[in-house]
Amino acid sequence: MKHCLTTTDLSIEDINEILTDAEYFINGGTWRPERNIFIANLFFENSTRTKCSFEVAERKLGLDIIPFEVSTSSVSKGETLYDTVKTLEAIGVNAVVIRHSQDRYFDELEDKTDSAIINAGDGCGHHPTQSLLDLLTIKQEFGGFEGLKIAIIGDIRHSRVARSNAEALTRLGANVVFSGPSEWFDNGLLQNGEYEPIDEAVKSADVVMLLRIQHERHGDNAVKSIDEYHHSYGLTIEREKTMKDRSIIMHPAPVNRGVEIADSLVECERSRIFKQMKNGVFIRMAVLKKVIEQTEGSMNHVNHHQKWSITH
Amino acid sequence: MKHCLTTTDLSIEDINEILTDAEYFINGGTWRPERNIFIANLFFENSTRTKCSFEVAERKLGLDIIPFEVSTSSVSKGETLYDTVKTLEAIGVNAVVIRHSQDRYFDELEDKTDSAIINAGDGCGHHPTQSLLDLLTIKQEFGGFEGLKIAIIGDIRHSRVARSNAEALTRLGANVVFSGPSEWFDNGLLQNGEYEPIDEAVKSADVVMLLRIQHERHGDNAVKSIDEYHHSYGLTIEREKTMKDRSIIMHPAPVNRGVEIADSLVECERSRIFKQMKNGVFIRMAVLKKVIEQTEGSMNHVNHHQKWSITH
Amino acid sequence: MKHCLTTTDLSIEDINEILTDAEYFINGGTWRPERNIFIANLFFENSTRTKCSFEVAERKLGLDIIPFEVSTSSVSKGETLYDTVKTLEAIGVNAVVIRHSQDRYFDELEDKTDSAIINAGDGCGHHPTQSLLDLLTIKQEFGGFEGLKIAIIGDIRHSRVARSNAEALTRLGANVVFSGPSEWFDNGLLQNGEYEPIDEAVKSADVVMLLRIQHERHGDNAVKSIDEYHHSYGLTIEREKTMKDRSIIMHPAPVNRGVEIADSLVECERSRIFKQMKNGVFIRMAVLKKVIEQTEGSMNHVNHHQKWSITH
Numbered sequence: 001m002k003h004c005l006t007t008t009d010l011s012i013e014d015i016n017e018i019l020t021d022a023e024y025f026i027n028g029g030t031w032r033p034e035r036n037i038f039i040a041n042l043f044f045e046n047s048t049r050t051k052c053s054f055e056v057a058e059r060k061l062g063l064d065i066i067p068f069e070v071s072t073s074s075v076s077k078g079e080t081l082y083d084t085v086k087t088l089e090a091i092g093v094n095a096v097v098i099r100h101s102q103d104r105y106f107d108e109l110e111d112k113t114d115s116a117i118i119n120a121g122d123g124c125g126h127h128p129t130q131s132l133l134d135l136l137t138i139k140q141e142f143g144g145f146e147g148l149k150i151a152i153i154g155d156i157r158h159s160r161v162a163r164s165n166a167e168a169l170t171r172l173g174a175n176v177v178f179s180g181p182s183e184w185f186d187n188g189l190l191q192n193g194e195y196e197p198i199d200e201a202v203k204s205a206d207v208v209m210l211l212r213i214q215h216e217r218h219g220d221n222a223v224k225s226i227d228e229y230h231h232s233y234g235l236t237i238e239r240e241k242t243m244k245d246r247s248i249i250m251h252p253a254p255v256n257r258g259v260e261i262a263d264s265l266v267e268c269e270r271s272r273i274f275k276q277m278k279n280g281v282f283i284r285m286a287v288l289k290k291v292i293e294q295t296e297g298s299m300n301h302v303n304h305h306q307k308w309s310i311t312h
Numbered sequence: 313m314k315h316c317l318t319t320t321d322l323s324i325e326d327i328n329e330i331l332t333d334a335e336y337f338i339n340g341g342t343w344r345p346e347r348n349i350f351i352a353n354l355f356f357e358n359s360t361r362t363k364c365s366f367e368v369a370e371r372k373l374g375l376d377i378i379p380f381e382v383s384t385s386s387v388s389k390g391e392t393l394y395d396t397v398k399t400l401e402a403i404g405v406n407a408v409v410i411r412h413s414q415d416r417y418f419d420e421l422e423d424k425t426d427s428a429i430i431n432a433g434d435g436c437g438h439h440p441t442q443s444l445l446d447l448l449t450i451k452q453e454f455g456g457f458e459g460l461k462i463a464i465i466g467d468i469r470h471s472r473v474a475r476s477n478a479e480a481l482t483r484l485g486a487n488v489v490f491s492g493p494s495e496w497f498d499n500g501l502l503q504n505g506e507y508e509p510i511d512e513a514v515k516s517a518d519v520v521m522l523l524r525i526q527h528e529r530h531g532d533n534a535v536k537s538i539d540e541y542h543h544s545y546g547l548t549i550e551r552e553k554t555m556k557d558r559s560i561i562m563h564p565a566p567v568n569r570g571v572e573i574a575d576s577l578v579e580c581e582r583s584r585i586f587k588q589m590k591n592g593v594f595i596r597m598a599v600l601k602k603v604i605e606q607t608e609g610s611m612n613h614v615n616h617h618q619k620w621s622i623t624h
Numbered sequence: 625m626k627h628c629l630t631t632t633d634l635s636i637e638d639i640n641e642i643l644t645d646a647e648y649f650i651n652g653g654t655w656r657p658e659r660n661i662f663i664a665n666l667f668f669e670n671s672t673r674t675k676c677s678f679e680v681a682e683r684k685l686g687l688d689i690i691p692f693e694v695s696t697s698s699v700s701k702g703e704t705l706y707d708t709v710k711t712l713e714a715i716g717v718n719a720v721v722i723r724h725s726q727d728r729y730f731d732e733l734e735d736k737t738d739s740a741i742i743n744a745g746d747g748c749g750h751h752p753t754q755s756l757l758d759l760l761t762i763k764q765e766f767g768g769f770e771g772l773k774i775a776i777i778g779d780i781r782h783s784r785v786a787r788s789n790a791e792a793l794t795r796l797g798a799n800v801v802f803s804g805p806s807e808w809f810d811n812g813l814l815q816n817g818e819y820e821p822i823d824e825a826v827k828s829a830d831v832v833m834l835l836r837i838q839h840e841r842h843g844d845n846a847v848k849s850i851d852e853y854h855h856s857y858g859l860t861i862e863r864e865k866t867m868k869d870r871s872i873i874m875h876p877a878p879v880n881r882g883v884e885i886a887d888s889l890v891e892c893e894r895s896r897i898f899k900q901m902k903n904g905v906f907i908r909m910a911v912l913k914k915v916i917e918q919t920e921g922s923m924n925h926v927n928h929h930q931k932w933s934i935t936h
Contacts, residue, residue: 038680048386049399055378056350056404066679067379067691074672079878087673087877090901092680253399254391277402360698361711367690368662368716379691565711566703589714 002294003117004287005106006126007164019136021286032062033292038093040066044100050120054097057284089115116291127160130252133283137276146173151201153179154211166192177201180233198233203242210251210260226259235261248272314606315429316599317418318438319476331448333598344374345604350405352378356412362432366409369596401427428603439472442564445595449588457484463513465491466523466572478504489513492545510545515554522563522572538571547573560584626918627741628911629730630750631788643760645910656686657916662717664690668724674744678721681908713739740915751784754876757907761900769796775825777803778835778884790816801825804857822857827866834875834884850883859885872896
């Protein structure tokens with residue numbers, strides 16, 4: 001695995017390996033690259049949890065992080081993503097984590113860079129580390145995926161994770177259904193799951209996976225009033241009461257409290273929302289490890305400068 | 313001391329302990345947390361010296377700093393401070409330094425987070441590390457506080473430090489007077505000091521503590537012309553000549569040169585302005601140490617990942 | 625060498641020493657300061673490669689970097705560069721890397737600060753580490769400078785490197801010519817090289833050194849249409865074919881592809897553009913070493929806090 005670009009690219013073996021490594025890290029396991037690894041986090045879209053989560057993961061692995069702020073970079077002088085990545089590579093950066101508003105921004109980079117690319121979200125496309133942390137959270141709860149019913153509810157069309165989570169979960173043996181405003185469903189999703197009305201979906205699912213309304217991706221009038229949305233498609237206090245005994249609530253966050261989910265349910269007993277965030281750090285450690293191990297195999301050994309000479 | 317939120321919350325013992333630890337650091341003493349501590353600096357208002365000062369202090373203690381830029385965080389997607397702090401906590405951040413424009417922003421966080429909160433300024437409220445570094449600077453000069461006369465002069469109403477410095481100094485035995493535009497004085501301050509005309513205050517004080525005109529907190533017409541202010545309430549070259557032999561000048565900075573204080577006095581012999589900045593780093597080291605020691609007592613020992621395994 | 629401000633200030637010995645040290649680092653050599661060095665990168669103008677290059681260099685030398693973002697600093701409260709630098713110095717910063725739009729911003733700082741200043745670009749003035757990395761790239765290619773013909777082509781008037789590169793190259797024994805729009809040439813350049821028409825310059829030079837069109841420094845109408853510029857003064861595919869066998873192409877980047885140089889030539893065999901970036905890191909390591917060694921000679925040994933005590 002040279003890069004980590006989409007969930008779809010990951011084989012079942014890849015996924016299982018990453019989940020296992022993440023659990024190893026959760027249990028206090030450690031790993032360090034053989035040599036100093038320089039990494040840059042290129043976030044062309046705003047983020048708190050994904051960016052900070054990568055930063056914590058990178059520090060826990062002892063990587064050297066080169067700060068990169070889009071607003072003060074040469075991107076504002078019109079430099080392309082390609083030239084930016086090649087520049088960082090020339091400067092000695094071994095891996096880049098990228099979030100970018102363009103779908104599949106990585107297609108033009110993939111074969112032309114020696115740096116490893118870790119996709120932290122592309123347009124309405126993919127967000128593999130989010131998918132993987134969702135899988136880990138489900139696995140921790142149920143021990144596996146076979147036969148589970150997962151209801152993915154909300155802004156399916158604009159969601160990076162809806163499509164790729166559905167695809168991966170189906171491959172792993174789970175049954176996926178989609179719910180939310182039916183006009184946000186499209187037939188392209190049918191191969192990974194059917195549409196189901198919200199009340200039916202909530203009642204029967206093992207996992208109620210809510211999606212964030214992406215106000216920033218909709219036009220002004222596309223979203224119904226908040227109250228109306230919450231009432232029609234949100235996890236209200238009433239709907240939560242119909243959920244099965246051991247079923248859980250997930251949400252990739254940031255949560256619009258009172259919209260996708262009632263305020264008081266965000267931290268309720270069924271909620272795994274903050275646990276997802278916790279898992280995110282360990283998933284990212286596992287992904288970084290996998291990608292770096294591959295990089296190390298192909299690295300030029302000549303210009304190698306140890307940072308902490310004493311530790312080797 | 314789980315958090316460090318206001319000067320008023322600090323007991324005389326706390327204050328003395330912090331001043332002693334700061335002096336220990338000034339004299340070359342070192343201290344390290346027992347385990348890897350992740351910290352984030354959340355500055356919702358601009359700052360050079362406070363933010364950089366915390367960064368230096370954190371690095372000197374070997375903490376792991378997770379960069380957080382408000383402008384590129386999910387705060388710009390409408391995420392609340394509460395959700396931001398809980399997110400950072402989930403991701404593994406053990407302590408957060410926060411500056412925020414809302415008075416007592418920490419009231420809604422204090423009891424609901426496991427992260428330690430260090431207040432780096434709330435609205436027109438508190439700024440405990442600034443107060444502590446002021447106290448340290450005075451103690452270094454005079455050996456103590458008993459019987460000293462401290463004149464706090466200028467934009468008293470909008471100052472984070474006026475109120476809390478006055479309160480702490482009074483508790484420690486000093487006599488505080490306030491000066492500056494009388495319309496910025498209010499009777500709520502009377503418990504910690506009286507109003508005194510500027511010329512009288514400057515002439516008799518051991519410490520002339522000037523405050524910054526907070527242009528950003530006043531309406532457009534609230535501040536008199538710069539020249540007029542300087543002439544009426546600033547430390548002019550003439551007024552400085554009336555100061556007592558060993559009395560000193562302090563200012564929390566950034567200084568509006570030629571407004572609160574004549575340009576040439578900023579670096580004059582009486583000035584302790586840059587010494588205050590120097591002291592700030594060591595005060596912050598002492599506060600961080602105190603808060604982290606408390607955190608360590610209550611930390612979960614299971615998921616503990618040493619960063620620099622060799623150093624232990 | 626307390627500061628590193630202009631190429632002109634560097635003696636031939638300084639230059640040779642820096643090039644030698646850079647080659648030592650390229651070949652895997654390492655160097656560490658005797659004590660913990662705090663450094664801040666103050667970029668008042670946008671940059672990717674220079675800022676990141678300094679960051680990588682600083683990390684490779686084990687320096688402690690204090691993040692400084694202009695937009696969220698007190699500069700936005702009107703603080704001057706002088707007060708900002710003095711503040712950082714008070715806080716414990718030993719060296720500052722500065723990029724600023726004002727020509728010779730450092731004149732007001734040079735003698736008044738204990739911090740070492742490394743100039744990363746001042747207005748249309750100097751950019752010594754860029755000049756040095758250009759020199760290194762040429763030396764690697766040709767073994768020396770004596771008798772080489774260097775053609776500096778393009779936006780000569782607004783270029784930080786045109787003037788200082790020409791001056792240094794002339795001192796080192798090379799022959800410099802300038803080309804590009806003749807209205808951007810001025811007689812002040814004559815002491816370091818004559819003007820030559822583009823086709824003649826490209827054909828006869830050992831090094832074709834293209835300069836970036838600084839759209840941000842021109843008025844709106846000053847730059848001809850992109851196509852016209854490329855055709856008249858750019859390195860077109862046709863012109864490249866007239867170059868001598870072993871001659872090379874250089875550009876300080878970011879490149880305006882299709883303007884100063886044909887898109888496909890940016891990564892052609894003659895191009896050393898990405899090699900220049902690679903060299904930049906090692907040049908900056910060498911400059912930082914030189915400046916820090918000087919600082920260490922004059923540092924106060926009392927308040928010295930080792931960060932990685934084990935490595936000493």
